[in-house]
Amino acid sequence: MQGHCDEYDYLYKVVLIGDSGVGKSNLLSRFTQNEFSLESRSTIGIEFATRTVDISGKTVKAQIWDTAGQERYRAITTAFYRGAVGALLVYDISRHNTFDNVSRWLAELRDNSDPNVLIILVGNKSDLRHLRAVSTEEAMAFAEKNNIMFIETSALDASNVDDAFMLLLTETYKTLSTFTP
Numbered sequence: 001m002q003g004h005c006d007e008y009d010y011l012y013k014v015v016l017i018g019d020s021g022v023g024k025s026n027l028l029s030r031f032t033q034n035e036f037s038l039e040s041r042s043t044i045g046i047e048f049a050t051r052t053v054d055i056s057g058k059t060v061k062a063q064i065w066d067t068a069g070q071e072r073y074r075a076i077t078t079a080f081y082r083g084a085v086g087a088l089l090v091y092d093i094s095r096h097n098t099f100d101n102v103s104r105w106l107a108e109l110r111d112n113s114d115p116n117v118l119i120i121l122v123g124n125k126s127d128l129r130h131l132r133a134v135s136t137e138e139a140m141a142f143a144e145k146n147n148i149m150f151i152e153t154s155a156l157d158a159s160n161v162d163d164a165f166m167l168l169l170t171e172t173y174k175t176l177s178t179f180t181p
């Protein structure tokens, strides 16, 4: 989705998906407010936050949507994905089952969004080195096979969080600006 007004050149809707507890809310608050919380606070329905960034001299407003994605919220799935130009598909490097579910999230995303949506696979909680259950190589191979980007982050120590969002937003900008006359 591209919008236009005085304050920004482009408005990009980006969605955060992945199992409950992988750190989606904290990635969102780290990127938009530079905040982290140790308490797991279940997202009720949908919430979003924004941050305005500069990409190639253009002002891009990223509107980032987060949801718990629980079964009882299935009714909002369509609204959640509508108009999204990018997605961060998050798993927790210390819980292999959250990585096993990535293919399910990918299928849901592809069923509900534009075929051109850009996707970055995000292995969060990289600070939990001693508890690592998903290797970087395994995740990288999955990303390559599915033609999506990949990065490991820590919302806790802020490592690679800006990079994850900026990589997605910059690639989105490159893709969309190709279609601008």
Ligand code: GDP
Pocket (backbone or CB within 6 Å): 019, 020, 021, 022, 023, 024, 025, 026, 027, 037, 038, 039, 040, 041, 042, 043, 124, 125, 126, 127, 128, 153, 154, 155, 156, 157
């Ligand atoms: P969500 O359900 O996917 O939105 O996950 P939350 O953002 O609520 O995080 C779930 C739990 O994981 C919380 O206790 C967070 O403090 C913790 N958490 C989130 N990100 C990280 C991280 O990068 N490292 C560590 N060690 N814990 C994290």
